[in-house]
Amino acid sequence: MTCKRSLVQIQYRPPLIFIGAIMAKRDPDTLRHSTSHILAAAVKELFPKVKLGIGPAISDGFYYDFEKREPFTPEDLKRIEKRMAEIIKRALPFKKKMLSRSQAQELLKKDKERFKLELLKGLKGKRISFYTTGDFIDLCKGPHIKSTKEIKAFKLTSIAGAYWRGKETNPTLQRIYGTAFSTKGELDKHLKRIEEAKRRDHRKLGKSLDLFSFHDEAGAGLVIYHPKGATLRRIIENFIEEEHKKRGYQSVITPHIYKIDLWKKSGHYDFYRELMYFFKIEKQEYAIKPMNCPGHVLIYKSKTRSYKDLPIRYFELGTVYRHERSGVMHGLMRARGFTQDDGHIFCTPNQLKKEIEDTVSFALDILKTFGFGYKLILSTRPEDCIGSKKNWEHATKALKEALKESKLEYEIASGEGAFYGPKIDIQISDALGRLWQCSTIQVDFNFPEKFDLSYTGKDGRKHRCVMIHRALLGSIERFLGVLIEHYGGAFPVWISPVQVKILSIADRHLKYALKVKKRLEKENLRVELDSRNEKIGKKIREAQIEKVPYMLIMGDKEVKNNTLSLRLRSEEDLGEIKIDRFIRRISLAIKKKE
RNA sequence: GCCGAUGUAGCUCAAUGGUAGAGCAGAGCUUUCGUAAAGCUCAGGUUGGAGGUUCGAUCCCUCUCAUCGGCUCCA
Numbered sequence: 001m002t003c004k005r006s007l008v009q010i011q012y013r014p015p016l017i018f019i020g021a022i023m024a025k026r027d028p029d030t031l032r033h034s035t036s037h038i039l040a041a042a043v044k045e046l047f048p049k050v051k052l053g054i055g056p057a058i059s060d061g062f063y064y065d066f067e068k069r070e071p072f073t074p075e076d077l078k079r080i081e082k083r084m085a086e087i088i089k090r091a092l093p094f095k096k097k098m099l100s101r102s103q104a105q106e107l108l109k110k111d112k113e114r115f116k117l118e119l120l121k122g123l124k125g126k127r128i129s130f131y132t133t134g135d136f137i138d139l140c141k142g143p144h145i146k147s148t149k150e151i152k153a154f155k156l157t158s159i160a161g162a163y164w165r166g167k168e169t170n171p172t173l174q175r176i177y178g179t180a181f182s183t184k185g186e187l188d189k190h191l192k193r194i195e196e197a198k199r200r201d202h203r204k205l206g207k208s209l210d211l212f213s214f215h216d217e218a219g220a221g222l223v224i225y226h227p228k229g230a231t232l233r234r235i236i237e238n239f240i241e242e243e244h245k246k247r248g249y250q251s252v253i254t255p256h257i258y259k260i261d262l263w264k265k266s267g268h269y270d271f272y273r274e275l276m277y278f279f280k281i282e283k284q285e286y287a288i289k290p291m292n293c294p295g296h297v298l299i300y301k302s303k304t305r306s307y308k309d310l311p312i313r314y315f316e317l318g319t320v321y322r323h324e325r326s327g328v329m330h331g332l333m334r335a336r337g338f339t340q341d342d343g344h345i346f347c348t349p350n351q352l353k354k355e356i357e358d359t360v361s362f363a364l365d366i367l368k369t370f371g372f373g374y375k376l377i378l379s380t381r382p383e384d385c386i387g388s389k390k391n392w393e394h395a396t397k398a399l400k401e402a403l404k405e406s407k408l409e410y411e412i413a414s415g416e417g418a419f420y421g422p423k424i425d426i427q428i429s430d431a432l433g434r435l436w437q438c439s440t441i442q443v444d445f446n447f448p449e450k451f452d453l454s455y456t457g458k459d460g461r462k463h464r465c466v467m468i469h470r471a472l473l474g475s476i477e478r479f480l481g482v483l484i485e486h487y488g489g490a491f492p493v494w495i496s497p498v499q500v501k502i503l504s505i506a507d508r509h510l511k512y513a514l515k516v517k518k519r520l521e522k523e524n525l526r527v528e529l530d531s532r533n534e535k536i537g538k539k540i541r542e543a544q545i546e547k548v549p550y551m552l553i554m555g556d557k558e559v560k561n562n563t564l565s566l567r568l569r570s571e572e573d574l575g576e577i578k579i580d581r582f583i584r585r586i587s588l589a590i591k592k593k594e
Numbered sequence: 595g596c597c598g599a600u601g602u603a604g605c606u607c608a609a610u611g612g613u614a615g616a617g618c619a620g621a622g623c624u625u626u627c628g629u630a631a632a633g634c635u636c637a638g639g640u641u642g643g644a645g646g647u648u649c650g651a652u653c654c655c656u657c658u659c660a661u662c663g664g665c666u667c668c669a
Binding site for chain 1: 605
């Protein structure tokens with residue numbers, strides 16, 4: 001079988017710096033790919049009529065695609081797993097076998113392996129390599145482990161549907177996912193990591209930390225923020241807006257709906273209609289904005305611009321709605337309504353490189369503030385695109401040079417650019433190691449043409465300006481989702497919805513507790529008081545579960561000494577401390593964004 | 595949108611072709627307590643929604659909505 005390396009596979013790479021992700025020291029791909037053969041062999045033994053797709057190694061394991069009328073059940077999975085263990089026990093060698101093209105074709109035809117035949121057609125060369133393990137034979141370029149004995153620990157993890165060769169118009173195959181390791185310990189570690197990731201799932205934490213909710217009756221993909229979630233979001237929004245102001249952006253505000261004519265002019269009506277929400281009032285058709293660009297463009301166009309004005313940078317926390325297909329929603333990570341930290345830069349072609357460079361460094365600064373790892377991807381000209389070749393080259397070169405001068409490593413996604421220009425995407429990963437695109441920096445030739453965006457040059461003539469679309473967090477929703485999983489809900493103090501929880505021991509301590517609360521609120525701290533008639537143990541337990549960074553316990557001793565007893569969510573009991581000292585301590589942590 | 599699974603109290607889950615139960619949360623009472631869960635009592639449900647099969651459906655079937663795992667798409 002073939003094992004195509006593509007960006008799609010790279011997407012499954014393990015998290016960059018998260019939760020101590022453990023990569024096996026040896027490259028485990030060969031082991032996993034070999035295990036996928038054993039999976040196919042077991043399926044063939046149990047279900048001889050099944051046809052084979054492909055079975056590559058992916059970052060944490062492998063999969064194999066099968067065509068089978070009846071879906072695999074979880075029970076089937078267990079049976080297959082058992083048969084795989086038997087095959088492995090047979091200690092079969094992986095043997096390479098070179099066949100001529102006609103021999104290969106004959107073999108696959110005999111087995112009616114129509115997908116393999118299709119793969120064979122796409123292969124170059126006269127001799128085609130196959131690998132055998134016992135009676136099982138598979139078209140494959142290898143390499144493989146020597147013997148099935150080397151598979152010491154494996155597990156089938158899930159079943160899912162997948163299109164043949166990833167194309168929607170192709171038949172749906174059934175994909176069995178699994179993973180394999182060279183020791184049992186590594187497998188256990190891996191499974192534990194998955195457990196931990198599930199515990200950090202932002203959808204779960206969003207509920208238990210009372211941050212946000214979704215409702216059947218409200219609609220799929222529409223986030224409803226609860227007080228604590230709203231607080232968290234506002235802090236991030238204020239932070240990001242301030243950072244933009246520091247870097248020469250001007251804040252603007254634009255409407256949520258526009259007449260359909262504007263969307264026709266911008267091209268969204270033609271290219272983006274499927275994803276847009278439309279409505280008609282008094283014979284006038286409107287659409288809810290899926291993007292913020294048109295508004296910013298109208299501001300630019302509201303007067304003539306001189307080269308002296310450029311670059312102009314507009315910023316808006318713009319809420320957009322996109323009708324995502326029903327199967328793709330994923331908590332905050334993929335919603336139908338979301339807010340972008342959206343900015344547009346209008347500049348001269350000569351300014352392009354510098355602007356890109358600054359924007360990339362801006363994005364990385366922001367990501368570093370939250371301790372994220374990241375990956376840069378440069379997407380180049382797709383087949384179907386607008387704009388002259390010269391423009392594309394200029395822009396792509398500007399992007400490349402900006403990255404080069406910033407000494408940043410990046411991958412190239414050839415032909416993956418938007419139809420209107422090349423882009424740099426930055427991905428960060430969630431608890432399960434899934435990468436999410438957050439920052440995106442896109443050069444656009446389309447808008448400047450369509451809206452005739454220009455400026456007057458030194459020569460007194462009109463010149464076409466260049467437009468950059470960029471979002472650093474991407475969508476606030478997605479970023480929050482990743483953030484929740486990144487911190488496992490234990491946010492640094494500066495963004496914690498509740499920074500301090502005061503826990504009073506008995507009713508007679510309430511007055512003092514209230515006094516302390518007032519004092520802390522005067523320092524702009526977010527404080528809650530738990531004065532319920534409950535035991536201190538219970539109050540602590542609940543504050544721990546809420547992951548409040550600082551707990552202040554107040555009883556007779558503290559009232560008498562005019563102090564607080566400080567406990568951290570890391571379960572540290574730090575004992576008594578003076579109020580002012582505590583304020584200094586927490587203020588410093590907030591300032592340092594720890 | 596596609597493949598598959600799921601949907602029972604606010605939350606986590608149990609049970610059944612004869613209209614459902616537990617723990618936590620909530621309310622009331624007792625208790626005023628020192629670093630991860632005090633006790634008692636009460637209340638809480640058109641079993642996601644619509645239709646069908648059946649004497650009878652929460653359970654079986656169809657449709658629909660939503661969620662989950664993927665595919666595809668994407669911020």
